[in-house]
Amino acid sequence: MATSKAAISSLTHLRHLTCAASASSSYPARLVPDPPNLIAWVTREGGYVHPAVKIAHSHHFNGLGLVADQQIPTGTDLIILPDHIPLSFRSFESEDSVDSALAQLARQVPEELWAMKLGLKLLQERAKLGSFWWPYISNLPQTYSVPIFFPGEDIKNLQYAPVLHQVNKRCRFLLDFEQEIKRTLVNLEPDKHPFGGLEVHASSLGWAMSAVSSRAFRLYGNKRPDGVHIEVPMMLPLIDMCNHSFSPNARIVQEQDTDNMKMQVKVVAEMAIKEDEPLLLNYGRLSNDFFLLDYGFVIHSNPYDCIELKYNGALLDAASMAAGVSSPNFSAPAPWQELILSQLNLAGEAPDLKVTIGGQEIVEGRLLAALRVLLASDKETAQNYDLNSLKSLSAEAPLGVATDIAVFRTLIALCVIALGHFPTKITDDVSLLEQGVSESSELAIQFRIQKKSVIVDVMRELSKRVKLLSSKETVTAEEAK
Numbered sequence: 001m002a003t004s005k006a007a008i009s010s011l012t013h014l015r016h017l018t019c020a021a022s023a024s025s026s027y028p029a030r031l032v033p034d035p036p037n038l039i040a041w042v043t044r045e046g047g048y049v050h051p052a053v054k055i056a057h058s059h060h061f062n063g064l065g066l067v068a069d070q071q072i073p074t075g076t077d078l079i080i081l082p083d084h085i086p087l088s089f090r091s092f093e094s095e096d097s098v099d100s101a102l103a104q105l106a107r108q109v110p111e112e113l114w115a116m117k118l119g120l121k122l123l124q125e126r127a128k129l130g131s132f133w134w135p136y137i138s139n140l141p142q143t144y145s146v147p148i149f150f151p152g153e154d155i156k157n158l159q160y161a162p163v164l165h166q167v168n169k170r171c172r173f174l175l176d177f178e179q180e181i182k183r184t185l186v187n188l189e190p191d192k193h194p195f196g197g198l199e200v201h202a203s204s205l206g207w208a209m210s211a212v213s214s215r216a217f218r219l220y221g222n223k224r225p226d227g228v229h230i231e232v233p234m235m236l237p238l239i240d241m242c243n244h245s246f247s248p249n250a251r252i253v254q255e256q257d258t259d260n261m262k263m264q265v266k267v268v269a270e271m272a273i274k275e276d277e278p279l280l281l282n283y284g285r286l287s288n289d290f291f292l293l294d295y296g297f298v299i300h301s302n303p304y305d306c307i308e309l310k311y312n313g314a315l316l317d318a319a320s321m322a323a324g325v326s327s328p329n330f331s332a333p334a335p336w337q338e339l340i341l342s343q344l345n346l347a348g349e350a351p352d353l354k355v356t357i358g359g360q361e362i363v364e365g366r367l368l369a370a371l372r373v374l375l376a377s378d379k380e381t382a383q384n385y386d387l388n389s390l391k392s393l394s395a396e397a398p399l400g401v402a403t404d405i406a407v408f409r410t411l412i413a414l415c416v417i418a419l420g421h422f423p424t425k426i427t428d429d430v431s432l433l434e435q436g437v438s439e440s441s442e443l444a445i446q447f448r449i450q451k452k453s454v455i456v457d458v459m460r461e462l463s464k465r466v467k468l469l470s471s472k473e474t475v476t477a478e479e480a481k
């Protein structure tokens, strides 16, 4: 981020609240050179850590991770954290007067940047001398490989507008929020200052937001008066040393402690874990956009990765003509088609024009249904068809084989157009990586390779379907003779 250098050089305090761009070492350094032993701290605080669980360096996961140094059977409790160890921002309303400036600031953070809210609490604890959580905080990475810290050139290197937009939005927010914090805290008495009088810069806010987004878990918090548990993001010391896998061998469980009836957080072995195997949790079925923006890594062949496109009639006309589909009318739908588009929320007063390809659905149902309806030759059948079937790729050509062939060909052409928006080809990207680039360039290039691969995979899948349907069409034509 452009602000980091200026922010770092202006700091004079002992305990800096900053984050520099990720160094090119094999894993990011911790906040202090020799932080306290986290396992010993958790145990001392009344938690439990299975004797086979160890913290180890992991090249594969770019940092530290947990490993089993001997075999562990399925169902074993691996870590138990008592109620007072997780770090959360439970209730702004119940904070005392010192915290109210913090609560006031937290209320100004937009909901989508929830990590910044808890980040404020983390910064407060980082600044507080003698903080209960210092043994945990000092073990946090000093730097994060998320794109808000990329040099401008590498933000551009992502080549994907939705993520570029998010990165710019986050950077702009951090710069504005730095000013807002200055305004809010300028006349505050030292004992009411939430950061112990330390200055907070965009770069330290970015550090805190990234620490939270890459490590917090959303768990049940306290019960509301109506008995419903609300979801609260929490930082889980030690548990957050587990790296991610879509095939995890451990999972998080929340349970009531039978001794004091308070909620405790556990990690339990989901399967037998062999000696030297890492303990892995599933962070969620996320696209690479989220993995990159929040966690600073990219998953190869991520089954949940997808491409966002804008539903646009003129573009679809161009795509279907390029695909050899005759007389498309995406930009001038008939009134009955317009009605179905409204039902799909692709037309009308406040349409949601963001559609996706890739991921589990391959083609977002709304886009598929729209194409089927707009390329259908038979108004009656289309109008009477159940919308859910029209949205489903597994539904066998609901509006006829010829329509589905035209739909898939149009989608393939749309994919070609989407690929053309990337300034480089996958082969160019691969040779750039082979030449050797900085850590952030590598991540940006890996990210865009994966995005382009999603499009290529969708094209491959749709081509298969066109082939299959074409053979069916031929058989039907033969039979009709």
Ligand SMILES: C[S@@+](CC[C@H](N)C(=O)[O-])C[C@H]1O[C@@H](n2cnc3c(N)ncnc32)[C@H](O)[C@@H]1O
Residues within 6 Å of the ligand: 060, 061, 062, 063, 064, 065, 141, 214, 215, 240, 241, 242, 243, 244, 245, 294, 295, 296, 297, 298
């Ligand atoms: C919850 S922390 C896990 C512990 C972390 N590795 C550490 O050194 O403290 C999440 C971070 O670990 C790394 N990570 C986790 N799973 C990963 C994966 N499957 N591939 C690459 N990096 C991963 C990323 O840097 C991510 O932001």
